[in-house]
Amino acid sequence: MATADDLKFQEFDDAANLLAANPDATTISIDEPAEIPKNQHSRLQEPGREEDDELLGTDDSDKTELLAGQKKSAPFWTFEYYQTFFDVDTYQVLDRIKGSVFPVPGKNFVRLYIRSNPDLYGPFWICATLVFTIAVSGNLSNFFIHLGKPTYHYVPEFRKVSIAATTIYAYAWLVPLALWGFLMWRNSKVMNIVSYSFLEIVCVYGYSLFIYIPTAILWIIPQKVVRWVLVVFSLCLSGSVLVMTFWPAVRDDNRRVAVATVATVLLLHALLAVGCLAYFFDAPELDIPAPIIPAHNGTTVITKSH
Amino acid sequence: FPGLADVSISQDIPVEGEITVPVGSHSPDEDFSTLDEPVKDTIMRDLKAVGKKFVHVMYPRKSSALLRDWDLWGPLVLCVSLALMLQGGSADSKDDGGPQFAEVFVIIWFGAVVITLNSKLLGGTISFFQSLCVLGYCVLPLTVAMLVCRLVLLAGAGTVSFIIRLIVVGAMFGWSTLASTAFLADSQPPNRKALVVYPIFLFYFVISWMILTFTPQ
Numbered sequence: 001m002a003t004a005d006d007l008k009f010q011e012f013d014d015a016a017n018l019l020a021a022n023p024d025a026t027t028i029s030i031d032e033p034a035e036i037p038k039n040q041h042s043r044l045q046e047p048g049r050e051e052d053d054e055l056l057g058t059d060d061s062d063k064t065e066l067l068a069g070q071k072k073s074a075p076f077w078t079f080e081y082y083q084t085f086f087d088v089d090t091y092q093v094l095d096r097i098k099g100s101v102f103p104v105p106g107k108n109f110v111r112l113y114i115r116s117n118p119d120l121y122g123p124f125w126i127c128a129t130l131v132f133t134i135a136v137s138g139n140l141s142n143f144f145i146h147l148g149k150p151t152y153h154y155v156p157e158f159r160k161v162s163i164a165a166t167t168i169y170a171y172a173w174l175v176p177l178a179l180w181g182f183l184m185w186r187n188s189k190v191m192n193i194v195s196y197s198f199l200e201i202v203c204v205y206g207y208s209l210f211i212y213i214p215t216a217i218l219w220i221i222p223q224k225v226v227r228w229v230l231v232v233f234s235l236c237l238s239g240s241v242l243v244m245t246f247w248p249a250v251r252d253d254n255r256r257v258a259v260a261t262v263a264t265v266l267l268l269h270a271l272l273a274v275g276c277l278a279y280f281f282d283a284p285e286l287d288i289p290a291p292i293i294p295a296h297n298g299t300t301v302i303t304k305s306h
Numbered sequence: 307f308p309g310l311a312d313v314s315i316s317q318d319i320p321v322e323g324e325i326t327v328p329v330g331s332h333s334p335d336e337d338f339s340t341l342d343e344p345v346k347d348t349i350m351r352d353l354k355a356v357g358k359k360f361v362h363v364m365y366p367r368k369s370s371a372l373l374r375d376w377d378l379w380g381p382l383v384l385c386v387s388l389a390l391m392l393q394g395g396s397a398d399s400k401d402d403g404g405p406q407f408a409e410v411f412v413i414i415w416f417g418a419v420v421i422t423l424n425s426k427l428l429g430g431t432i433s434f435f436q437s438l439c440v441l442g443y444c445v446l447p448l449t450v451a452m453l454v455c456r457l458v459l460l461a462g463a464g465t466v467s468f469i470i471r472l473i474v475v476g477a478m479f480g481w482s483t484l485a486s487t488a489f490l491a492d493s494q495p496p497n498r499k500a501l502v503v504y505p506i507f508l509f510y511f512v513i514s515w516m517i518l519t520f521t522p523q
Contacts, residue, residue, distance in 0.1 A: 079427075086428050089498055090497060090500045093501060121427075121428070121501060132515075153521075155404075156404045156405075156521070158409065158516075
């Protein structure tokens with residue numbers, strides 16, 4: 001006679017936990033007919049490691065393919081295919097932004113927030129906002145710095161918008177492309193436990209640029225010290241998100257390659273911040289004590305007219 | 307034919323009637339040829355439609371005119387006039403001044419297309435051209451602001467004029483954003499409204515910035 005407990009419906013655990021408890025259990029993964037190539041590629045090259053992955057629970061591409069249902073199965077020339085990259089709600093976007101600004105130590109941004117639902121909304125619109133914020137703040141800051149001078153004529157500097165747009169969109173799309181290519185190449189040589197898709201890398205980069213928006217607004221303050229403190233602070237926050245995301249992906253590699261990769265990621269990120277600060281924001285000038293100048297002028301004029 | 311024995315066609319009763327099928331001229335989408343009417347009628351009809359939409363933008367409420375009978379004449383007129391009014395400011399040879407005519411055009415049209423694509427990708431049910439129409443027509447308050455700014459700048463370019471311009475442009479920016487949100491918000495999925503409204507806010511903010519920073523030379 002079954003007890004009352006046996007008859008009650010029980011929640012089934014996560015697939016990873018179940019497998020961790022019983023490592024020899026057979027697992028079935030149901031392939032969808034039209035898969036995106038990256039999943040096939042990773043499955044083909046690491047056939048014997050799937051059990052390890054599910055044990056560690058770190059590579060959940062199979063599991064989430066199952067759980068996510070019919071994701072990304074439309075052919076790439078239809079509109080529905082691109083709609084799958086915009087399948088986020090307001091609270092999800094806000095959560096991801098929050099996660100990029102307050103890095104949780106030890107937690108991976110991709111695993112925690114993206115969970116195989118990378119979106120293109122965040123990267124695109126954060127980059128657009130950043131472009132206009134930098135251009136507008138740079139213009140405002142230059143206006144305030146040169147405000148009192150008689151020879152200064154205000155110009156809107158509209159050219160700089162196109163330059164800012166090119167730089168930031170190139171950074172947000174080409175650097176992830178290069179990094180993804182590099183990681184795929186290393187994956188073929190060394191067994192890495194964690195691997196990211198191209199869109200996930202684009203997502204991380206896009207959301208990590210969010211911290212530069214308030215930083216750019218605060219750069220209007222014409223003090224060198226304040227600006228550099230802001231650079232260091234924002235670099236620490238977003239850099240730590242990037243490092244914590246990409247360290248697990250290169251951890252198993254040759255130690256020098258791993259360190260070099262993470263260092264390059266950080267260096268490019270820092271270069272972007274410093275470059276924007278240098279190009280769009282004029283250096284605040286030193287305070288020239290005002291009373292001295294008119295006196296000099298006065299004496300010079302008197303001597304000249306003499 | 308026994309059943310028809312008592313049927314006879316009388317010669318007295320004339321049979322008359324019309325064989326032609328009347329053309330359905332009562333439906334709003336008339337099918338009659340507009341080639342025969344005077345040109346003035348054609349132009350006035352389109353102008354009245356555009357004018358009606360302008361009124362709907364200035365006093366935004368649920369109107370089918372903007373959504374159902376979309377047209378792109380109004381946005382074109384507004385875009386061209388805004389781009390023309392933004393010329394003639396700080397256009398020195400260093401090209402470090404305000405936006406060129408083509409830049410304003412591209413920003414408005416490309417920006418509107420991107421926002422429309424964004425709202426459709428997020429699951430909106432509005433059609434492509436309806437959304438373009440609404441976004442274009444809602445540039446009207448900002449065009450009015452540009453006109454006011456140029457008039458104020460004729461009087462002087464000091465701090466007072468700047469504050470007046472700031473207030474006017476700010477108010478018109480708010481009006482534009484609220485008007486377009488009022489028209490577009492209903493067609494969006496409910497938990498993504500903020501995701502759709504934010505790009506519209508950014509779009510009108512950029513246009514307002516171009517208007518506010520216009521300095522005559």
